[in-house]
Amino acid sequence: MAAFVLLHTIPVLYEKYEDKVDPLAEKAxxxxxxxxxxxxxxVLSKIPRGPLKDKKKD
Known part of the structure; x- marks a missing residue:
């Protein structure tokens, strides 16, 4: 029920406040x-990566 309400409310609110939402979304x-x-x-750059295995093609 809540998802139904959100799916129908959010687009209307976005259209109404688009000029305020877009700059905030861009900053975010x-x-x-x-x-x-x-x-x-x-973190991610320090994770060792092994050699990639070749996938067999049939």
């Missing part, structure tokens, strides 16, 4: 990209 995406870069540098 910029911040997420910065945080991912830090996470990548500190």
């Amino acid at each position: 995406m910029h911040e997420i990209k910065k945080q991912y870069a830090v996470f990548d540098a500190k």
Whole structure:
């Protein structure tokens, strides 16, 4: 029930407040990209990667 209400409410609210939501979403995406870069540098880049195996083609 809640999902039904959200699926029908969110698009209407977005259309009504699009000019306010878009700049906030852009700032959020910029911040997420910065945080991912830090996470990548500190964690993901240190995970050893083994050689890739060739998949057999039939």
